[in-house]
Every structure is written in structure tokens, then in C-alpha cells.
Amino acid sequence: MKRLFVEGVGLLGPGLDGWSASRAVLAGKEAYLAAATNLHASDMLPAAERRRAGVPIKLALAVGQEAFMQSGCDMKMASTVFTSSGGDNDNVHAINGILATAPREVSPTRFHNSVHNAAAGYWCIAAESREPSTSLCAYDASFAAGLLESATQVSVEDAVVALIAYDHPYPQPLHAVRPIAAAFGMALILTPRQSEKSLAAIEVGFASGKVQESVMQDAGLEALRSGVPAARGLVLLQALASGKAAQVRIAYLEENHLDIRVTPC
Amino acid sequence: MAALQARRSGLIPCAFEDVDLETYIAKVGVLDGYRVRSDLSAYDCRNNRLAQLCLEQDGFVEATEAARKKYGAARIGVFLGTSTSGILQTELAYRHLDPQTGALPPDFHYAETQNSYSLAGFVLHYLGLTGPSFVVSSACSSSAKVFANAVRMMAAGVCDAAVVGGVDSLCLSTLYGFNSLGLVSRFPCRPYDAERDGISVGEGAGFVLLERVAAANASNPMLLLGVGESSDAYHMSTPHPEGLGAKLAMRRALGSAGLKPGDIDYINLHGTATKSNDASEGKAVADVFGNSVPCSSTKGWTGHLLGAAGITEAIIAMLAVEHGFIPGSVNTQQLDPAMAIDYRIERSDARVKRALSNSFGFGGSNCSLVLGRQA
Numbered sequence: 212m213k214r215l216f217v218e219g220v221g222l223l224g225p226g227l228d229g230w231s232a233s234r235a236v237l238a239g240k241e242a243y244l245a246a247a248t249n250l251h252a253s254d255m256l257p258a259a260e261r262r263r264a265g266v267p268i269k270l271a272l273a274v275g276q277e278a279f280m281q282s283g284c285d286m287k288m289a290s291t292v293f294t295s296s297g298g299d300n301d302n303v304h305a306i307n308g309i310l311a312t313a314p315r316e317v318s319p320t321r322f323h324n325s326v327h328n329a330a331a332g333y334w335c336i337a338a339e340s341r342e343p344s345t346s347l348c349a350y351d352a353s354f355a356a357g358l359l360e361s362a363t364q365v366s367v368e369d370a371v372v373a374l375i376a377y378d379h380p381y382p383q384p385l386h387a388v389r390p391i392a393a394a395f396g397m398a399l400i401l402t403p404r405q406s407e408k409s410l411a412a413i414e415v416g417f418a419s420g421k422v423q424e425s426v427m428q429d430a431g432l433e434a435l436r437s438g439v440p441a442a443r444g445l446v447l448l449q450a451l452a453s454g455k456a457a458q459v460r461i462a463y464l465e466e467n468h469l470d471i472r473v474t475p476c
Numbered sequence: 477m478a479a480l481q482a483r484r485s486g487l488i489p490c491a492f493e494d495v496d497l498e499t500y501i502a503k504v505g506v507l508d509g510y511r512v513r514s515d516l517s518a519y520d521c522r523n524n525r526l527a528q529l530c531l532e533q534d535g536f537v538e539a540t541e542a543a544r545k546k547y548g549a550a551r552i553g554v555f556l557g558t559s560t561s562g563i564l565q566t567e568l569a570y571r572h573l574d575p576q577t578g579a580l581p582p583d584f585h586y587a588e589t590q591n592s593y594s595l596a597g598f599v600l601h602y603l604g605l606t607g608p609s610f611v612v613s614s615a616c617s618s619s620a621k622v623f624a625n626a627v628r629m630m631a632a633g634v635c636d637a638a639v640v641g642g643v644d645s646l647c648l649s650t651l652y653g654f655n656s657l658g659l660v661s662r663f664p665c666r667p668y669d670a671e672r673d674g675i676s677v678g679e680g681a682g683f684v685l686l687e688r689v690a691a692a693n694a695s696n697p698m699l700l701l702g703v704g705e706s707s708d709a710y711h712m713s714t715p716h717p718e719g720l721g722a723k724l725a726m727r728r729a730l731g732s733a734g735l736k737p738g739d740i741d742y743i744n745l746h747g748t749a750t751k752s753n754d755a756s757e758g759k760a761v762a763d764v765f766g767n768s769v770p771c772s773s774t775k776g777w778t779g780h781l782l783g784a785a786g787i788t789e790a791i792i793a794m795l796a797v798e799h800g801f802i803p804g805s806v807n808t809q810q811l812d813p814a815m816a817i818d819y820r821i822e823r824s825d826a827r828v829k830r831a832l833s834n835s836f837g838f839g840g841s842n843c844s845l846v847l848g849r850q851a
Contacts, residue, residue: 212632296591298613303563310648311570322653323713323838326559327592327613332839335707341724343705344841345621348592349610356610363628384579385566388586417608417634419550466606467550 212416213366216409216476217451219282221274221375221398224248224435224442229277236429237445237452243429248394255337263320264333265299270377270396271330272337278373278398283408286338289371289400290364291331294347294357296440297391298327300381330377342370353378354443355463358399358471362415365401374399376441392438397448409476411451416470417463424468425449425459447471477795483823485777485806487664487676492646493568497655500664502678502779503646504529512598519598521562521589522645522679527599530643530681539685540603543637553635554609555625556596557618557642559783559837561611562589564647595643599683607635613783615837616746618642619682620786620845624703626686641683644783651677657713659750665780667747667773667805668754668819670812675748678779682787698794701830701846702733708840714752719760721842722746722834726764729832729844737765740846741826742802744793744833747773748780755814757834762816772820776806786835790845793831797848802826 220230226246227233235241252261253272264272271293279286297303302324309317323329328346335344343364349356354376361374377396381389405412425446427433436445443461450457450473459471479486486502504526512520512528531537543552569584588594596611608629612618619642626638644650654660654675661674686700706728708721715722730737743765746757754773761771774792781788796803804823811819830848 212634296593298592303566306649306653307566307570310567310652315648315652317649317652317656319657319713322649322656325649325653326615326838328615328837328839328841329712331614331707331841332712335709335840336711339709341707341709341721343624344614344707345612345625345705346614346839346841347610348613350587350591350593350597353593353610356608359608359634360610360625360628363625363632363634367628367631384573385586388580388584389591419606464600464606464609467608 212362214412214414215362215365216402216405217399217411217413218284218402218406218408219278219400220448220451221278222448223270223273224395225393234452237449239428243431245431250394253337256333260333263324265302265324266379266394267295267299267330267377268333270379270394271334271375274396274398275334275373275375278400281408282400283406284371284400284402287340288342289340289373290342291334291344291373291375292347292357292361293328293331294353294376296348296350296353296378299324299329300379304382304385351440352463353440355461355469358415359417359469361401365403369403372401374401376444378439378441392435395439395442397441397444405476411476412474414472417467418470419467421466422460422468424462479777480795480803483806485664487779493648495648495651497651497660498662499660500676501646502676504679513602516598516601518585518588519594521565523558523562523595523643524598526645526679526681527595527643528602530683531602536683540639543685543687544604547636549604549606551607551636552605553607553626553629553638554596554600554605555612555622555638555640556599557612557622557783557786558592558595559613559615559618559644560647560650561592561594563649564645565589567648599639603639614841615839616782616785617835617837617841617843618783618786620790620835620843621705623700623845624705627703630688637685637687639683639685642784642787643681644781645679650782661749664807665749665775666807666809667749667775668812668815669808670810672749672751672754674750676779678781680778680781680784680788682784682791684787696849699848699850701848702729704728704732704844706842708842710840713838715756715836717756719756721840722757722760722836723764725842725844726760726832729846733846735846740769740830740832741828742796742831743769743771744789744831745771745773746834746836747775749775758815758817767816767818770802770818770820772803772805774803776808786843789833789835790847793833793847796828796831800825800827
């Protein structure tokens with residue numbers, strides 16, 4: 212696959228309040244201090260939509276917006292790939308509760324926010340983007356699936372692609388069977404050509420076989436990486452933050468993985 | 477195929493679990509007594525049963541097995557669409573929470589049933605494949621969009637062939653959810669009818685094995701000629717009133733196929749039979765194609781298969797090409813006079829070389845496919 216370029220990064224997680232604020236922590240120059248994810252409704256949305264926005268929409272819009280602000284790309288013209296192991300997990304829990312008892316009155320907003328592509332729908336409205344958008348899930352491998360799909364889009368369609376990954380915890384009782392450690396989102400603006408804003412070139416390779424995954428150097432960040440499917444991408448941000456060339460490995464499904472070569476621009 | 481030719485609709489009065497809605501559904505009756513293969517029993521849920529039942533039709537497993545021998549298991553991707561996956565399993569489990577602890581029943585398997593990826597994980601294991609895989613869940617465009625994913629993966633050299641498709645099965649979330657939006661009809665759905673008043677929810681599944689043209693065995697193979705994707709950027713559950721996103725998807729599909737509107741011989745419309753979908757899509761089709769291309773929605777047969785609508789209608793479009801006919805539209809009595817398109821209610825024989833199939837979903841997610849034979 213062709214080389215692609217990272218032109219913007221968005222990040223929001225526990226103790227990680229934006230990419231620019233977290234770069235030094237990811238590079239190992241400052242200590243990581245865990246704190247609740249600073250969730251806020253995006254000013255990209257009209258007031259009515261802002262009120263209806265659940266955690267995934269807040270995460271997706273915050274990291275997408277941050278990533279685009281660093282890049283020279285127009286969010287209106289970029290394709291988008293959203294990836295998440297779950298979706299709106301609070302909402303799914305609420306709907307299951309409503310359906311288990313009479314009367315089964317699922318509100319229209321609850322229903323349309325329950326689709327896996329709700330964050331994508333809100334993003335396209337907020338960004339005024341009519342470009343292709345897809346919403347993926349591959350359970351624990353959702354980040355790898357999103358990165359592979361984004362890389363093929365940049366490579367084959369010659370498109371600018373925003374990859375937006377997010378996950379957040381289920382309430383009980385689902386949390387017990389699918390524990391997700393924290394609310395976490397990250398975004399990458401990926402372009403087919405280098406610009407003065409490019410941070411690094413990356414080459415994404417799909418390979419067979421199980422491998423030792425790259426890990427985070429800090430134990431707290433490693434717990435986050437392994438505890439949230441969307442945070443599997445943190446190792447890529449660690450490499451980008453270091454400003455050095457690196458080879459990053461991310462597990463994909465049981466019998467394959469991604470090899471990613473990162474070269475700073 | 478026989479049901480299409482005989483104009484036999486699958487819609488029946490709603491009798492599913494204890495759902496108390498007055499509506500029609502398309503239900504695969506045999507699923508209740510059916511189980512998934514015993515080595516994959518953790519995946520057992522209505523959605524994966526339907527997936528397996530479908531995989532076992534039409535020699536699909538044998539065709540995939542031949543491809544596996546040819547390319548290797550790691551070189552075949554699995555990209556599937558679903559909107560609700562195995563959520564029915566969770567809906568039922570929430571009725572049986574532990575009265576003391578509130579815990580889910582011990583036999584509840586989240587990853588293998590509720591999670592959206594459950595479907596692709598099940599199919600990957602069932603077929604013994606190890607290539608790249610994910611689920612696309614973009615509501616009712618899901619199993620059309622997977623064609624685009626597969627084409628890109630093959631073009632980028634990530635795989636040599638791909639199993640694409642989609643499965644969605646009946647569940648309470650969908651029935652009560654669409655009902656809350658006032659989008660469920662009390663009658664069998666009537667696409668493009670002046671009196672249309674909503675959808676009939678259905679369940680269904682479909683799979684297609686895609687290979688590169690050079691690798692195809694047939695002398696005059698069925699081709700995926702083009703794909704077009706777009707977003708409405710308008711509203712979460714209502715399509716753009718002028719069909720802007722729909723037009724963009726259709727034009728992009730024609731562009732990627734290198735075809736003009738007049739090259740299309742049949743359009744399988746999304747045609748859900750809601751007021752807003754058919755009005756918006758009708759305008760978009762009239763703008764792009766005028767009124768000279770025969771069109772119809774086949775949802776009067778199948779109901780709205782949601783995440784499986786794209787694949788089902790892509791297969792119907794290919795049947796129209798293969799057997800040379802325009803399926804028409806069942807249940808539609810009186811065509812909406814506002815539709816400035818060549819909407820066909822009756823079935824007819826016709827030479828169909830290339831067909832376009834539309835799939836549009838919540839969140840303003842649109843996809844059009846062009847399928848057919850090379851000129």
C-alpha cells in the first residue's frame with residue numbers, strides 16, 4: 212500500500228485532554244496522571260443536537276475537530292471512517308431496559324441515536340460533509356480495522372480521510388460482561404500527499420500471524436491501551452509524539468496484525 | 477427468484493416474540509428451531525442462525541471453499557453489514573436479570589451475539605477464513621457499502637477475494653424504534669404508492685463472493701461495475717428533501733462505472749414506502765435519470781431488511797440482469813402522481829444489461845451500486 216501522511220491528531224481520554232496537551236506525556240517527557248475524561252458537547256452542533264448528544268458523539272466530534280484544526284484540510288471535503296467496538300452504550304442499556312418492561316416506549320431520539328453510525332451522522336451534519344462516511348466495528352480490533360480501511364481509502368481513492376475511533380464504558384449489567392476502562396477517542400487526518408503540516412509518513416501493512424504488540428511505556432497508559440478497544444491506537448500516537456522513526460505493531464484479528472512504519476516529516 | 481416471478485410477498489401479520497404492534501413483518505420461520513454449528517455454539521443467536529442458513533444456500537460454502545483453495549484463507553476478506561446484530565439476545569436477557577445482583581444470565585455471550593462484529597466473526601469462523609474482516613454498521617446502507625470496502629481492499633492488495641453481504645434479524649429495538657418514529661405501516665408496505673404510510677420490517681441475509689475480473693471463471697461474469705457513496709449532512713432520521721445525498725451517490729456510482737444515466741436498464745430503488753424516503757429518492761432519480769429508466773422497489777416482497785437491504789437488493793438486481801426481467805412492485809396500487817420516474821408496478825421481460833441499486837440509511841448514509849455485464 213502507498214505511503215500516507217498524518218496531518219492532524221485528535222485525542223481525548225482520561226488524563227489526556229487533547230493531543231497538544233498530551234504530546235509530552237505520550238513522549239515520556241511528563242508523567243501521566245489519570246483523571247476523568249473531560250467530556251463536553253461540541254460547539255460544532257446546533258443547540259438541539261447538542262442536547263441529544265451522548266458520550267460517543269461528544270468524543271467523536273471533539274477529537275475530529277481538534278485534528279482538523281491542526282491540518283490544512285477542509286472537513287467538508289474529507290471522507291470519514293468511524294470505528295468503535297460499541298456505539299452509544301448508555302443508550303443501548305436504556306433501550307434494553309425500556310423493552311424489558313411495559314410500556315415499551317422507545318423515544319425517537321433514543322432510537323436514531325442507537326444506530327452504530329450515529330456519531331458519523333452528527334459529524335456529517337456538523338461538518339457539512341457530503342463525502343463518503345463509514346462506521347465500522349471489529350470488537351477488540353476495531354481500531355486496527357478502522358486504520359486499515361482508512362489507509363486503503365487514502366491509497367486507492369486518493370482521498371483525505373479522517374479516522375475517528377471512540378469507545379466508552381457500558382453501565383451495569385453489561386459492564387460486567389464487556390468491561391471498557393474509560394471514555395476515549397482519537398482521530399487522525401490522513402492524506403495521500405505530504406504538506407507543510409504533515410507530522411509523519413506512515414505505511415500500513417496487513418500481515419498474517421500473531422505477534423507481540425507494541426505497548427505503552429507508561430504503565431497507566433498501557434492499562435488504558437489494553438482496557439479500551441479504541442485506545443489500541445495509542446501506540447501510534449506514542450510513536451508520533453516521540454518525533455522519531457518507529458515500527459509499530461497492532462494486533463488485528465486472532466490470526467493477523469498490522470505493521471506500521473512511522474517516519475517523521 | 478420464484479417468489480419474485482410469481483409476485484408472492486413474504487409479508488405476514490406481525491407475530492414475533494410478544495410484540496404488540498399492529499403491522500406486517502417478513503419473518504424467516506425456521507429460525508426458531510434452528511441452531512448454529514455446534515463448534516460455534518457461543519455465537520448462537522437469531523442473527524447468526526440466519527447467517528448460517530443463508531451461507532448454506534445456493535452452493536455458497538462450496539464456492540468459498542474453492543476460492544480458499546485458490547487464494548489461501550488469509551487472502552480472503554470478510555466484510556459484512558448489520559444494523560442490530562444479535563441485540564435480540566440482550567433484549568431477552570434483560571428480562572432475566574438476576575433478581576439479587578442485577579447480573580445478566582450466565583449463558584449470555586456478549587462478544588459472540590450482541591456486539592456488531594459478532595456477525596463477521598461468526599462467518600469468518602464458519603468459512604474457515606483468516607483474511608481482513610470487519611462489520612460496517614451504517615444502518616440501512618450497511619450491506620451495500622461493504623462492496624466498496626472489498627473493492628478497495630483488493631485494489632490495495634490486502635486480499636484477493638472477499639465475502640461481502642449482510643444479515644439483519646427481527647428484534648424489538650427495531651420494531652418499537654421505527655414505530656416511535658411513526659414510520660411503521662399497519663399494512664404490507666406500499667412503495668411509491670400515493671397512499672404509502674410506512675415500512676414493513678423484515679429479516680434477511682445475503683452473501684456474495686467477489687473476485688478480481690481476471691480471476692473470474694465465468695466467460696461472461698456478473699460484474700460490480702461501480703459504487704458511489706455519500707452523506708446527506710441533513711438529519712439523523714429524515715432524508716434530504718431534495719435527495720441531494722442520493723443524487724451524489726448515484727452520480728458517483730455512474731462515474732466509477734464510467735457510465736451515463738442512459739446506460740442503466742433497471743433501478744432497484746431503496747423505496748422503503750415512507751412518505752419522506754420515496755419522495756426524496758423519487759426526486760433524486762428523476763433529476764439524474766429522467767423518466768426513461770424502469771425503476772421499482774422490491775420491499776413489497778421482502779419488507780425493509782435494514783442492514784441486509786443492500787445485499788438483498790444487489791442480488792435482486794443481478795437476478796434481473798441474469799434472467800432478463802423488471803421485477804415491478806407488489807402491494808403498490810396507485811403510483812404517487814408526484815413521481816416523475818418510470819416506476820413499474822407490473823413485472824415485465826426486458827433485456828437488463830446493467831442495473832443500479834440504491835441503499836440509504838439513518839444518519840444520511842447513502843450508497844448506490846451498479847451491477848451487470850460488460851458491454
